[in-house]
Amino acid sequence: MTPRFDKLGVVIAAIVAYAAFLAPFATFRANRIVPGEARSILEALTAALGPLLLAIVIVAAIIALLKTPLVLRLAASVVALAALAVLIGVAGIFLTPTGNTFARISPASGFWLLIFAFTLLLADVLTRLNLSPLARVGVLVIAALAIGLLLVSGQWDSLSILKEYANRADSFWAEGSKHITLALGSLAAAVVVGLPLGILCHRVERLRAGVLNVLNIVQTIPSIALFGLLIAPLGWIAAHVPVAAALGIRGIGTAPAFVALFLYSLLPVVANTVVGLAGVPRAANDAARGMGMTDRQRLFGVEFPLAFPVILTGIRIVLVQNIGLATIAALIGGGGFGVFVFQGVGQTAMDLVLLGAVPTVALAFAAAIILDAVIEMTATRSER
Amino acid sequence: MKEAGVKAWLPSLLRLALVVALVAFVTNPGWFEPLLKPLTENNAPAIYNQGSLLTLTLLHLRTVLIATVAATVVAISLAILVTRPAGAEFLPLSRSLVNIGQTFPPVAVLALAVPAVGFGEKPTLIALFLYGLLPIFENALTGLTTLPGNIMEAARGAGMTGWQRLIKVELPLSAPIILGGIRLSVVISLATATIGSTVAAKTLGEVIIAGLLSNNLAFVLQGGLIVAALAVLIYDGLSAIERYTARRMGQETGH
Numbered sequence: 001m002t003p004r005f006d007k008l009g010v011v012i013a014a015i016v017a018y019a020a021f022l023a024p025f026a027t028f029r030a031n032r033i034v035p036g037e038a039r040s041i042l043e044a045l046t047a048a049l050g051p052l053l054l055a056i057v058i059v060a061a062i063i064a065l066l067k068t069p070l071v072l073r074l075a076a077s078v079v080a081l082a083a084l085a086v087l088i089g090v091a092g093i094f095l096t097p098t099g100n101t102f103a104r105i106s107p108a109s110g111f112w113l114l115i116f117a118f119t120l121l122l123a124d125v126l127t128r129l130n131l132s133p134l135a136r137v138g139v140l141v142i143a144a145l146a147i148g149l150l151l152v153s154g155q156w157d158s159l160s161i162l163k164e165y166a167n168r169a170d171s172f173w174a175e176g177s178k179h180i181t182l183a184l185g186s187l188a189a190a191v192v193v194g195l196p197l198g199i200l201c202h203r204v205e206r207l208r209a210g211v212l213n214v215l216n217i218v219q220t221i222p223s224i225a226l227f228g229l230l231i232a233p234l235g236w237i238a239a240h241v242p243v244a245a246a247l248g249i250r251g252i253g254t255a256p257a258f259v260a261l262f263l264y265s266l267l268p269v270v271a272n273t274v275v276g277l278a279g280v281p282r283a284a285n286d287a288a289r290g291m292g293m294t295d296r297q298r299l300f301g302v303e304f305p306l307a308f309p310v311i312l313t314g315i316r317i318v319l320v321q322n323i324g325l326a327t328i329a330a331l332i333g334g335g336g337f338g339v340f341v342f343q344g345v346g347q348t349a350m351d352l353v354l355l356g357a358v359p360t361v362a363l364a365f366a367a368a369i370i371l372d373a374v375i376e377m378t379a380t381r382s383e384r
Numbered sequence: 385m386k387e388a389g390v391k392a393w394l395p396s397l398l399r400l401a402l403v404v405a406l407v408a409f410v411t412n413p414g415w416f417e418p419l420l421k422p423l424t425e426n427n428a429p430a431i432y433n434q435g436s437l438l439t440l441t442l443l444h445l446r447t448v449l450i451a452t453v454a455a456t457v458v459a460i461s462l463a464i465l466v467t468r469p470a471g472a473e474f475l476p477l478s479r480s481l482v483n484i485g486q487t488f489p490p491v492a493v494l495a496l497a498v499p500a501v502g503f504g505e506k507p508t509l510i511a512l513f514l515y516g517l518l519p520i521f522e523n524a525l526t527g528l529t530t531l532p533g534n535i536m537e538a539a540r541g542a543g544m545t546g547w548q549r550l551i552k553v554e555l556p557l558s559a560p561i562i563l564g565g566i567r568l569s570v571v572i573s574l575a576t577a578t579i580g581s582t583v584a585a586k587t588l589g590e591v592i593i594a595g596l597l598s599n600n601l602a603f604v605l606q607g608g609l610i611v612a613a614l615a616v617l618i619y620d621g622l623s624a625i626e627r628y629t630a631r632r633m634g635q636e637t638g639h
Contacts, residue, residue, distance in 0.1 A: 007473050120477075123484070127476045220571060220615035222578040225592045225608025232423070232601050324489025328579070331596060341495050345583060350499045357492035364487035372483075 008124055009065040015117040016061040020054060023110030026091050031102040032160065032349055038108060044091040056083045057114060064121050070128060077122040084114055085150060092158035104160035106351060133373035140369050160351040161358070168340075168355070176359060178254065179336035182329055183322040183363075186258050190265030190318060195311070197266070198273025199299070208274065215267035223260065223325055227332045230256035257334030261325055265318040272314025276307030309379040316371035323364040327356065399620060406613045410438045413606070420602040430602045432591045441610060444587040447580065448573045451509050455516030456566055463524035464550065479525075482518050490515055490576045498583055508580030508587070515576055516569040523565025527558025560630035567622035574615045578607070 024038030042050040060080035063072055092105040126139065156162050165172055201208040218226075234255050280303045288302045330338030340356030343349075409416055413431045420430040431437075465471040466478050490511050497507035531554060539553045581589030588607050595603025 007471075008477065120481075123480050124477045127480050217612065217616060220575065220619070221608050221612045222575040222589070222592065224578055224589060224596070225604055225611065228592060228596050228601070228604035229608060231604075320487055324487075324491070327489055327491040331582070331593075338491060341491055342582065345495050345498065348498075350496075353495040353498075357489075357496060360489055360492055361487060364489065365484065368483065368487050 004067055005065060006067050008120070009067075012117045012121055013061045013065040015113055015120075016057055016064075019110045019113035019117065020057050023113060024108040025110045026088070026095060027106050027108040028095050029104045029106070029160075032104050032164075032351060033347065036104075036106070036108075039091075039095060041110070044095055045087060046090075046094060049087060049090060053083055053087050056080055057118075060118065060121075070125055073121060074125045074129075077118045077125060080118045081115065081122065082146075084111065084118070085147075086155060089150070089155035089157075089159065092156065096158050104163065104351065105158060106160040133376040137370055137373045140366060144366070161354045164340075164349070164351045164355045171339075172355070175335050175337055175339050178334075179323075179326050179329075179338075179360070180363070182254065182257055182261060182326045182334065182336055183319065186261035186265055187315065187318050187322055189258075189262045190269050191315065193262075194266050194269030195273055198270040198311075199277065201270060201274050202277040212267075212271060212274070215270060218263050219267055223264070223328045224331060226260045226263065227256055227328060227334070230259050231332065234259065253333045254329070254335060256332055257326070257329035257336075261322050261329075264325060265322060268314040268317040268321075269311070272310050272317075273307065276310030277303055279310060280306045309375055312371065312375045312378060316368065316375060319367045319371060320364050323360060323367060327360055399617065402613055402617060406610065406617070409606070410441045410610065413437050416606075420606065423602040423605060424600055428598065428600050428602075432594065432603055432606060434594060435590065437588075437591070437606070437610070440586060440588050440590060441614070444574075444577055444611070445614070447505060447508055447577050447585065447587055448512065448570060451512035451573055452516050452566065452570050454509075455513050455569060456520055458513075459517045459520035459565075460524050460562065463521055463528055467525070467528045468546070478521075482521055485514065486518055488514075490579055491582075494579060494583055503584040505580070505585045507583050508577060508585040511580070512573045512576060516573050519568040519572070520562065520565040523568075524558065524562045527561035528554055531557055557633055560626050560633060563622060563626040563629060567619060567626065570622065571615050571619050574611055574618065578611060 020041060025041045026039045026044040027036035028039055029036040041053055044050070045053060057080055060076040063076040068076075088107050088111055095105045096103055126136075131139070150156055151162075157166070197211065201211050221229075238255075284302055284306060285298065288298045293301060326334075326336045327338030327341055329336045330342050337356040337360045341353050341360075342356075344352030344354075344356065417430050424430050432440075462478065466475045493511040493514055494507050497510045501507055501510065535553065535557070536549070539549045544552065577585070577587045578589030578592055580587050581593050588611050591607030591610075592604050595601065595605075595607065
């Protein structure tokens, strides 16, 4: 085995070779639901740009394949990803027959594999660079700005997923804000209820096993069933408690989705609060008692700050899980990005599925990176 | 002492009752009709009537089993690979990939798998497989990287080859932790498989979705309860196996 080859580079180069030469780069369809025809890189772009893109991905793959300095690998992955992102939009314009509003151009497996391969390279470089938490958030912000710029500039407007968006721009943002409200609102409710409950479970040992067992069992109920089961009690409340109906509580819609997400969120928050408080060193508590701190002072001044990173880890689990689960709310009329996913599955229109799935994944991913960074920062601070 | 005895057998009794209730329900759902009838309106059927609950339960379990076995084999192989010297380069990256993978919602994976493999059981298997990989891989990694140094030293000193160490020392010692990952993965899969019915997979989700579509609460409840009961029982069973292997490992290393 020659040491000059990078092991991960071999994998990346193999994926790039397959994706660039054997897999289709873009798909052309006469309208949004018929099966598509494949287009390779050279067919999807002009005579000048096609070979240019091929050259860029091949050079980047060679840089990945050989043992090269990290900076060079970083540059190769960023350049390749940027070229792919810009040129898929160009391919969309190039492949759309002029004046035809029914034709749909979408990125095909070759494009996605190339994106995957170079994201792998980028992820590897970033992992090896061992970035500080703030720098990681910085990379996320730069990536988000770059994608936002491409979206605003209209570079991608001829791609099928954005055509689906153009037809539904208003409902997209409405469902999006519902999705975020559901995910964040249920998290906030779970923190407000879960933290005191966790503290109580920590203080009163007899309560602990019972509460955690009940919350564990709630987690085993499949999400679609829990969403459905809450329809009846909430419908009853709406019918019999006048204030509830005025507050917007209904049997179907957002209310049962909110309550279901709240119930799923409780376990990670309560369990991590208990674990975090249990992990507070006895010496710290003794010292606080010796200083004459009251119970309340000790809780807020000593125990809580020390347990905070563990509690935050619970909140991270909940947030990422809620962003994903909120898609299910669409099944019971609760709105959110799931509306597009299920509509798309029903019409076998994959662009519509992507319109719901891509923002969901992006939100969950961003939430995970940001909270991981915050956790790391609080953990190092409380160690000091 | 007496009280401790009661406490010891009470959980087993509850579990037994749950098994009996579950088996009775899926084989003879008609017996339970009076219980579920009050939940229906306009004389709607109280028991799922578009297929046999037993068949759906077995298909549900089969889907979860296939996905979990595949995920276990792949996840453990990957974890072994990245903990060997030859694959050590991949260790940090594989950790980040596991982290990224967990941010993909199951519904999205399911819906995106449909164009590639069509409707039915296959997209469900793919989603469950991908979702099942992560907890098992993470636990296998933890197990294989936190083995006590003195035992590994002793194995090396006894002249064991890398392969022998893996089979006779590393894997048995990390078995309890790996089993913990499999348990987590099975429980997640049992619940996630119900979502598979939105893309026409034959699972218990069919019952729940039929209930949601026809506004029949009895259907939603029976589908949800069967899945929850299966999850609780399987969770308990796997926990028991886990404790048993942990005890055995403890005894062997204690000699």
